[in-house]
Structures are given as structure tokens and as C-alpha cells.
Amino acid sequence: MIEVRDLRVRYGTRTVAHVPELDVGAGECVAVVGESGSGKSTTLMALLGLTEGAEVSGHVRVCGVDVLTAPARRLREIRGARVALVMQSPQAALSPTTRLGVLMRRALDLHDVDASERAMAEAVEAVLLDPAILRRYPHEVSGGQAQRFAIALALALGAEAVLADEPTSALDVTVQAEVVGVLRRLRKERGLALLLVSHDLALVSTIADRVLVMKDGEVVESGPAARVLAEPSHPYTRELLEALP
Amino acid sequence: MTVPAPVLRAERVTLGYGRTAVVHDVSLDVTEGGVGLIGESGSGKTTLARAFLGLLAPMSGAIWYGDQNLKKLDMRRFRRDVQPVFQAEALDPRMSAGASVAEALPRKERDRVPALLEKVGLPAEVAGRRPHQLSGGQRQRVVIARALAVSPRLLILDEPTSALDVTVQARILDLLAGLGTERLLITHNLAVVSRLCRTAHVLFAGRVVESGPTAELLARPAHPYTLALRDAVPKLGGAPPPARGRTEARPAATGCPFRLRCPLAVAACERAPEPREVGEGRRAACHRAEELLS
Numbered sequence: 001m002i003e004v005r006d007l008r009v010r011y012g013t014r015t016v017a018h019v020p021e022l023d024v025g026a027g028e029c030v031a032v033v034g035e036s037g038s039g040k041s042t043t044l045m046a047l048l049g050l051t052e053g054a055e056v057s058g059h060v061r062v063c064g065v066d067v068l069t070a071p072a073r074r075l076r077e078i079r080g081a082r083v084a085l086v087m088q089s090p091q092a093a094l095s096p097t098t099r100l101g102v103l104m105r106r107a108l109d110l111h112d113v114d115a116s117e118r119a120m121a122e123a124v125e126a127v128l129l130d131p132a133i134l135r136r137y138p139h140e141v142s143g144g145q146a147q148r149f150a151i152a153l154a155l156a157l158g159a160e161a162v163l164a165d166e167p168t169s170a171l172d173v174t175v176q177a178e179v180v181g182v183l184r185r186l187r188k189e190r191g192l193a194l195l196l197v198s199h200d201l202a203l204v205s206t207i208a209d210r211v212l213v214m215k216d217g218e219v220v221e222s223g224p225a226a227r228v229l230a231e232p233s234h235p236y237t238r239e240l241l242e243a244l245p
Numbered sequence: 246m247t248v249p250a251p252v253l254r255a256e257r258v259t260l261g262y263g264r265t266a267v268v269h270d271v272s273l274d275v276t277e278g279g280v281g282l283i284g285e286s287g288s289g290k291t292t293l294a295r296a297f298l299g300l301l302a303p304m305s306g307a308i309w310y311g312d313q314n315l316k317k318l319d320m321r322r323f324r325r326d327v328q329p330v331f332q333a334e335a336l337d338p339r340m341s342a343g344a345s346v347a348e349a350l351p352r353k354e355r356d357r358v359p360a361l362l363e364k365v366g367l368p369a370e371v372a373g374r375r376p377h378q379l380s381g382g383q384r385q386r387v388v389i390a391r392a393l394a395v396s397p398r399l400l401i402l403d404e405p406t407s408a409l410d411v412t413v414q415a416r417i418l419d420l421l422a423g424l425g426t427e428r429l430l431i432t433h434n435l436a437v438v439s440r441l442c443r444t445a446h447v448l449f450a451g452r453v454v455e456s457g458p459t460a461e462l463l464a465r466p467a468h469p470y471t472l473a474l475r476d477a478v479p480k481l482g483g484a485p486p487p488a489r490g491r492t493e494a495r496p497a498a499t500g501c502p503f504r505l506r507c508p509l510a511v512a513a514c515e516r517a518p519e520p521r522e523v524g525e526g527r528r529a530a531c532h533r534a535e536e537l538l539s
Contacts, residue, residue, distance in 0.1 A: 035410035036381070143286075144492060172285035172433060175492045177477035199410060203479040229481060243415040244481065245436025 001026055001161045001193035002047060007058035009042050009051055016054070016217050017042040024161065029187055029194040031204040031225070033240070034214035040197045043214070044163050047195070048085060049075050063160055081111040084154030086164040090146045094138035101134030104153055113157055123156035124149070127182045144175030148182060155186070161193040162186075168203065180207055201240055205229050213237045250311065251276050252399050252427055253297055253327070258306035260292050266304060268292050268451040275399065275429045278443030281459060282431045283474070289451035290431045294403050297429060298329055328392040330402045335388060336376040342387045343372030349394035361390040366420055382413035389420065399427045407434060435478055439463060447471045449503055450496035453520060457527035467529035467538050469507045501531070509533050 004022035008015055017039030024030045034040040045051050047060060049067045060067040063082045065074055079085070087093065094103060101120065108115050115123075121131035127148040133141060141149065147167055154162055164183070168176035184207055186192050198204050204211060205225055212222040213234065221234040232238045251274035260268040268289040274280075275297070284290040295301040296308055299315050308315040310323060336345055346362065347355045359369050365386040376384055385405065392400055405421070406414040418440050421428065430441055438445050438459055445459040447470060455468040466472040494505035501507070504514040513532045520530040523538060531537070 035412065172492075173435075174285065174473055174477040177479070178492050180479070200479065201411075202481045205481045206479045206484055226482070239412055241481070243411040245411075245415070245418075245434070245440065 001028075001063060002030075002195060003059070003061040004047070005059040007043065007046060007060055008056070009039070009046050010055040010057075011053065017046065017214070018218055019043055019058075019212070020219060021222075022212060024193045024195050026160065026193050027187055027191040028210075029183075029196060029208045030210045030212070031196040031198055031208035032212045032214060033198060033201055033204055035199055035240075037216070038214040039217040040214050041165055042217075044085075044165055044195065044197050047163060048079055048083065077111075080107065080159075081113065081157045082159055083161045083163060084150075084157065084159040086147065086150045086154070086162060086167050088166045088170050089143070090150040091138050091141075091143070094146065094149075096138055098137070099134065100136055100138065100141070100149055104134065104156055107153055108156060111157055115156055120156055123152045126155055126186065127152045128178065142175070144171050144179060147171065147179050151179075151182060151186070155190070159192070161195070163195045163197075165197045166199070167196070169198070169200065176203070183207065201229065202244055213240070252310070253429070254309040255293070255296070256307050256309060258293075258296060258303045258308060260289070260296050260301060261304050266451070268296075270306070271448075271451075271453050272306075273446050273453060273456065275427070276444060277427060279428050279430065279441045281438035281442035281445040282429070282448060283433065283435060283438055283445055284448035285433055285474075287450075288448040290448050291403055292451075293448070294329075294401055294429070294431045298327060298401055299323060325395045326398045328395065328397040328400055330388055330392050330400055330405050332385075332404055332408055336384060338376050341373050341375055342367070342379065342383075345387060346372075346390050346394055349391045357394070361394055362387075364393065365390045366416070380413070381409050382417060385409065385417055386420070389417075393424070393426070397426060399429065400424075401429045401431070403431045404433070405430070406437060407432065435463060435475060447474070452502060452530065453528075454503065454531070455527075455529045456520075457524070457529075461524075461527065465538055467523045467527060467534040468503075468531045469509050469533075469537065470503050472537065473506075509537075 002024040004019055007019040009017040032040045032043055042051060046056055047062055047067065056068055063078050065078050104120055124131050124133060129145060129148055133145060168179050183194060187194055196208060208225045211225045211228045212219050215236045221228060221237045228237060232241060253275040255271055255273050258271050259266050282290045282293060296303060299320060310318055343358050346358050350357055358372060362369060362372060367383060367386050371383060406417050418437065422441055428441060430438060432438060442459050445462050446453050447455040449470045455462060455471045462471060463475055466475060496502035497505050500515040500517050504510040518530045518532050520528045523529045523534045
């Protein structure tokens with residue numbers, strides 16, 4: 001679903017992210033872990049061709065589209081519809097004067113997805129929300145609800161891959177557990193490919209199959225989550241693990 | 246053994262904004278060894294912190310500093326004794342770190358700035374830098390140095406590390422643990438409380454639902470909300486608890502506020518449970534506390 005080889009993102013002469021290899025297949029979850037400035041979010045944005053002003057080289061294939069060479073029209077087709085982006089504060093991206101149901105309908109129309117009211121309600125129920133939420137405005141829902149609505153939107157659009165950037169770091173811990181639980185289930189039941197960017201190794205360990213640890217723009221360690229977390233080979237990974245409270 | 250008198254005490258305090266109460270009838274002592282207030286967004290923990298700092302007058306009840314009611318206290322003295330440490334955004338962007346710390350010192354003592362910076366683990370050259378030239382962890386250290394400038398008895402810390410990277414967070418916690426100043430810590434992070442506080446209080450919907458020694462409270466919660474909080478924290482290699490879709494239930498307006506989210510709720514929970522003693526030094530407001538503990 002996602003295939004990256006030797007991706008380099010540069011601003012001027014500075015390389016802010018370099019990823020030699022990254023693959024996420026259907027039903028898999030890969031996590032990119034690192035602290036501020038490690039290049040983890042830049043990597044995620046590069047997968048959608050959203051690194052404006054940067055020089056990007058390498059090979060990036062997402063849902064069959066060569067992101068670095070495809071025309072803008074082709075990228076718009078996959079963004080949102082086949083690959084969904086879930087950000088830290090989805091509320092900021094929701095129009096404050098539009099009910100969530102109307103918003104979902106517009107997104108579906110934009111991508112020519114023909115979905116019944118029933119299908120919309122089902123997408124919302126799949127993330128453990130009451131379909132009544134479709135009648136609410138963004139300010140009437142909590143952070144955790146908005147986060148799950150963003151995931152429901154991806155489901156309604158038939159997304160095959162979800163890219164999530166710190167999806168739960170602004171949420172309370174009980175709500176966070178619920179969002180992670182939803183993502184885990186959707187992965188299994190619908191074969192969603194999930195790329196998760198996070199600074200929280202403990203959280204990552206509960207959901208990811210593979211982990212890439214980034215520091216100062218470089219991948220310092222990667223491998224199966226269980227191995228990387230149990231036997232870290234890079235001192236920075238060890239430092240991250242030791243810092244866990 | 247004599248129990249030392251609390252530094253600060255909330256006695257049946259109700260707090261709010263306008264006519265809306267957000268903290269209801271809370272009594273708690275800020276004692277030695279660190280006290281933690283644990284709660285999620287909207288639980289009232291920051292409102293309580295503001296009342297303890299004398300920034301918000303109670304709608305009813307009283308805050309006591311020693312044997313004096315905060316309402317009638319000389320605030321000049323109090324402000325020196327009890328210092329806030331909030332998230333690092335509180336620094337003036339136009340002032341150098343050194344000037345920010347110096348501002349808190351009397352004119353004659355301004356030569357203490359290097360010593361204060363050293364105390365919080367900052368190199369001397371940081372004094373000349375402005376906040377945007379510092380990392381998040383360095384900014385938080387400057388905020389702590391500023392609070393320490395007046396040699397306070399108590400620090401009131403509101404989420405002091407939650408915006409920081411984990412490795413930086415760990416170092417700030419080490420610093421705070423080694424300071425030797427009394428502290429009231431407000432956070433949603435249970436690990437931070439277990440690191441820095443001997444006693445913990447768990448807030449839900451503006452009420453203290455459980456109190457006790459931190460280690461015991463987290464090892465054997467007596468309130469289902471404490472249990473839910475503890476089990477929701479992701480553990481390395483562990484599985485997250487199953488998603489139930491319950492977290493959006495609003496606090497119940499009558500009876501136990503947690504009952505609509507509580508997996509243990511029974512008919513009795515429509516009657517509000519009073520906080521009561523459930524073990525040595527432990528209190529919980531739950532009809533089923535004994536079952537949870539057994």
C-alpha cells in the first residue's frame with residue numbers, strides 16, 4: 001500500500017528527513033517514532049506530496065500512485081479518498097458553521113463516492129460514535145469524538161490507508177485508549193494500512209508491527225516492534241525507552 | 246507520630262466562573278512529600294490550582310494557608326511563599342532568560358542569577374538568550390529558576406512537562422524531584438504523579454473521587470475511575486483496554502457523576518456516594534469501593 005525507497009526531503013542544503021526504506025502493507029501498522037525535529041512528520045507529509053517548498057527525491061508509491069512524479073490531479077484523487085490523513089487536532093480543519101453530516105456528505109461528493117445515509121451512519125458506528133453526531137457542529141464535539149469522526153470520514157470514503165500524525169497526543173488517556181482501540185480493530189476487520197507518527201513508544205508498542213526510530217532527520221533504527229522495543233540496538237532508542245515514565 | 250500541619254488546605258471548597266460551579270465541595274490538604282491532583286480535561290484541576298494560588302475566590306468554603314484564611318491574608322508575603330510553575334509559554338519573548346530570572350529578585354540580589362540557572366541545570370551562557378533561542382526543556386528550566394528566585398515554600402506546578410519530549414521530560418522530573426521544595430502537582434499524567442508525589446487525589450467532574458498514598462492508590466484503586474485511568478495508560482508491549490465507546494458520556498448530573506461511564510454501576514449509584522474512609526489514609530467516593538479493593 002505504501003512503499004518508500006531512499007526518500008530525502010531537503011530545505012535548501014539541509015536534509016530534514018531521510019528514509020531509506022519504509023513499507024506498509026494492507027492490514028499492517030508501522031510507526032515512525034521520534035522527538036521534535038526528528039523528521040517524522042515531514043516524512044508523513046512527503047507521502048502525500050504535501051511538502052511545499054522542499055526538494056524531495058527518491059521513490060514514493062502510495063496506493064499505486066507514484067507520489068513524486070504524479071500530476072496534481074492524480075494526487076487529489078488519492079488524498080482523502082484512498083489515503084486519509086488524521087491529524088492531532090482535526091477540529092481545526094472542520095468548518096465551524098457546518099454540521100458534521102453535511103461535511104461528510106461534501107467530502108463524499110467531492111470524491112464522487114456514492115454513499116447512503118445508512119452507509120454514513122455505519123462509518124460513524126464503526127468508530128464507536130452515535131450517528132446522532134452527524135447532526136452536530138464541530139464545537140459541540142469533544143477532541144476524542146472529532147478524532148474518531150476524522151477516522152469515520154476515512155472509512156466512508158473507502159480509504160485503504162490511514163496516515164495518522166500524533167492522533168492521540170492531545171487526548172485524555174482514557175479517550176486515547178479508545179481511539180487506539182478503534183484503529184486496532186479497523187486494521188484487523190477492514191485491512192486498513194496504518195502509518196502512525198508518534199513520540200510515545202509505549203503507545204506504539206500496543207499497536208505497531210514495525211517501528212522506525214528517527215533522530216535529526218535520519219532513521220537510526222528500524223525493525224519489528226517487539227524486537228526494537230525489547231532489544232534496542234541504537235543508543236537513542238535506549239534513551240527513549242529509559243525516559244518512559 | 247505527629248502529622249505535620251498542611252501547607253495549604255481546601256475546606257469544602259466550591260469554585261466556579263460566574264454562577265457555574267465547576268469544582269464541588271472539595272476538601273484536601275497539601276502536605277509534605279508532594280501532592281498530586283490527577284484528572285482529565287474539564288475535571289477542575291486547574292481551577293483548583295488557581296484557587297490555591299489565591300487567583301480565584303471560592304464561591305463557598307475556604308482555602309487556608311497555615312491557620313490563616315487566604316481571603317484575609319497579606320498576599321505580598323503569600324505570593325513569595327507559594328509560586329506557580331505553568332507551561333513554559335509564560336516567559337516574556339522580549340526578555341533574555343537572565344533578565345526574566347533577575348526580574349523576580351530584589352535589586353540587591355540580582356547577582357544570584359547565575360547560581361539559580363546552575364541550580365536548574367542551565368549553562369551560564371543561557372542567561373543572554375531569549376525564549377525563542379531556547380529549547381522547550383530549557384524554557385521550562387528558566388520558568389522553574391524564576392519561581393525558585395524568591396525561595397518559595399511550595400511550588401504549584403500545572404502540567405509542567407506535558408508539552409515536552411519524553412527524554413526532556415525525564416530530566417525535568419529529575420530536577421523537580423531533587424529540589425527539596427514542597428509541591429502541588431496538577432497533571433493528567435499518572436507516571437509524573439507517582440514520581441513526584443507521596444499523596445494523590447483523583448478528580449472527576451469537579452469532585453475528588455479518590456485520595457490516598459500514590460503507590461497504593463495506583464496499585465489497588467478503590468474507585469472505578471482511577472482504575473480506568475490507570476489501565477488506559479499504554480504499557481510497553483501491553484495491549485490497550487478494549488474500546489467501549491463510553492468515554493463521551495457526560496458526567497451524570499445526579500447521583501455518582503461517573504456512573505454513566507462506569508462498568509460497575511448499579512442502581513445504588515443513582516444516589517451520590519459521599520467520600521469515605523476505605524483503608525489507612527485512603528478515601529473514595531464509590532458505593533463499591535470495598536469490592537474493588539478486595
